[in-house]
Amino acid sequence: MLVSTIVLYFYVRNLLQGEIEEELRSTEARIETSINENGPMYQLPPVVEIEKVALLGTERLKDTLIFDPSQDELEEFRELTTYSDIKGKKYRITVRTLIVESEDILVAVVVSYLVIILLVFSFLFYFNKAWNQKLWHPFFENLEQMKRFSLTSDKPILFMDSEILEFSELNYEITALTDKVRSDYKNLKQYTEDVSHEMQTPLAIIQAKIDNIINGDHLNDAQFEHLTSIQKDIQRLTQINKRLTLLTKIENQQFSNIEKVDITHCVGSTIQNFNEISDKEIKYERDDVIWAEMDRYLAEVLCNNLLSNAIKYTTGNADIRVIASDKTLSIANHGIRALQHPENLYTRFYRESETIKSTGLGLAIVKRICDLYDFEVDYKYEKGMHTFSITFK
Structure with missing residues (x-):
């Protein structure tokens, strides 16, 4: 955009300058025709000036500054001076026309480009935003479903279908993964509960038998100490089993009665x-x-x-x-x-x-x-x- 702005500036300036020179030559040709046809020598200084001269000179094309009373400032004019021999008389014909200043051309180009850039940016922004929202809507909906996923719930994850191949593949893989994780969790949970439950009965039986032996009459001091130690270890094992089961339930958020x-x-x-x-x-x-x-x-x-x-x-x-x-x-x-x-x-x-x-x-x-x-x-x-x-x- 920057390079094209510079190119456009010089192109428009040269184009306007060419048009102005063409206008000056057209005006000069009309004046010569009017003089040749014995028409009045119309003059409007400083725009049109016609003078009789003794000698013919060379054509000149230049820029000049002339005071403009309406604007109360100097304005830039393009000036064409030619010499012609008409019916044996020599004339110097000078025509001038106001030109567009380079600063005005530059401002016009820059403003035009800024407006175009703003319009294009606004269009692309809202178009892309709307398109991206439509494109990514299934992804974010499925992401919310994943956030609500719970191992303890049997409710399946319902993913939104998408026309994007990658999203569809992702949905398929996540569904397979969550099903596998939920299945593994249930198996592990069942295993933990079964082990905890099955351990309670043998431990209780062992505890009861040891109590019966301790309460008997045929124990010496050494046997009594050994059995008492075993009894304490069994009680400790029972406590560990209960507390590990409790920890597992807490971490699995199985206490939902708030x-x-x-x-x-x-x-x-x-x-x-x-x-x-x-x-x-x-x-x-x-x-x-x-x-x-x-x-x-x-x-x-x-x-x-x-x-x-x-x-x-x-x-x-x-x-x-x-x-x-x-x-x-x-x-x-x-x-x-x-x-x-x-x-x-x-x-x-x-x-x-x-x-x-x-x-x-x-x-x-x-x-x-x-x-x-x-x-x-x-x-x-x-x-x-x-x-x-x-x-x-």
């Missing part, structure tokens, strides 16, 4: 239950009632795991402090030193110390529950106290 739960009441009930089986004193300060939109069973699990963790890891006979205030639940227990690797607190099977036997899954479950409902969980160690805080949004 209701308004009074967290402060849930904490109070949990504390009452622990007071019956634990010698640790739990001090509960409730400044506000905390409500949360979540599954009630998971709320109980959340409170139980936090309090169980505090009771398990508190040192000495120090009190456990539970504070409910301003949508935040804080549970603090006494500790000799800060954790060496607090970043691993919510990792499965992580234990800071092997002296306390635990599954290592309690805080991992707490973290998954908070992530599920977008709660904020925080840990800090200050003034000899381990404090876990959960902010319920």
